[in-house]
Amino acid sequence: MDNYNLLQENIRKRIEVTEDEMSYFIFLLQQKKYSRKELILRESEISHNFTFIVSGCVKSYLIDNKGEEHILTIAPSDWWITDINSFVSGTPGNLFLEALEPTTALLLSREKQELLLAKIPKFEKYFRILTEKAFAVSQQRIIDYMSLTALERLEKFVASYPSVISSLTQQQIASYIGVTPSFFSRMIKGKKIF
């Protein structure tokens, strides 16, 4: 199984496409490998690509004006990730993207995406569905932030992404759920969470 299989399945789960259509999509992609801790995107750069994770894991995060890092999303394999704000507007974003482990990814640039969608409008549906799902997840995250305690958010995170947990440090999980590492440590003391 090559590096495109995972993406092909991901697409076929959502829309029906012919071999030719699929080939054209794949033809537009650029494959890249990143080593652990390698930066894929820096703050104030324009996010030119939609990035599909074939293997490995990537986080997006921002550095606030106190210098604190906050993890926004964590993308394991079979997920797309980008700085959506920057990607959509074509303006510099405020997110970093960084590989958490050795990662293989497929990049679809905005221009290539436009080519793709112009030539095979069917893929509009694929991206609409992806974006709807991402939007729904993002909304739920806001809800959780407003209505759950840190411990509840942690439990939910662990339940939602059990496979990702092991490749994350406590600091990273703390950052994702929105607490400091030291509070996180105290919070889980005595409890068996993982």
Added chain:
Amino acid sequence: MDNYNLLQENIRKRIEVTEDEMSYFIFLLQQKKYSRKELILRESEISHNFTFIVSGCVKSYLIDNKGEEHILTIAPSDWWITDINSFVSGTPGNLFLEALEPTTALLLSREKQELLLAKIPKFEKYFRILTEKAFAVSQQRIIDYMSLTALERLEKFVASYPSVISSLTQQQIASYIGVTPSFFSRMIKGKKIF
């Protein structure tokens, strides 16, 4: 100018459509009027519709397990609103939708949307763009929640939605930015925010 003009402009800002295509979209819509405080959607109902606000204002909110209300989004005229989670999955959601003032809306049901997209795939693009934008806004909201103080979030909210402020109570603004009404009151004391 009738009730469909606003939507037509909204669409034409994003994609090019013929009169016929536009007419078909409009043909699928159901127009509804809501009075102040009228519930459009209740928790644990399925959100069958995408709702376009022609005039008035609608909020989406949830009630957490302590009985507290949290406002998730506020949609003034020219915006779409729904419980995206429920709408996309077709399962019962956990949001309420409520008119904040007398409101005229255009409803597009999931089935009608599917008809529309099947017949005129061009509209896929319209909904993809809408959803991308909504997703970007949602992501930014999470970022703000993680990295700003309550006062900073308030200032940002006021700057972003100046026209909406006047039709909201302090309690509602407090709920949107995620603080209690009493803290909100203290927080703005002495400051001229509005």
Added chain:
DNA sequence: CATCTCAGTTGACCTAGGTCATTTTTCAAA
């Protein structure tokens, strides 16, 4: 005009989570 309800304010006190510096543990690289 009276009253009722609900938004907003305020006082007194509380707590979830933050800060910062120090220590201990883990784990990758030489």
Added chain:
DNA sequence: TTTGAAAAATGACCTAGGTCAACTGAGATG
């Protein structure tokens, strides 16, 4: 196998924001 750096734990203290109840005030309703 050692070593060095980063992750995690922890003590002492701090603060943003919450809680709850009492009070004020203004617009709606009779």
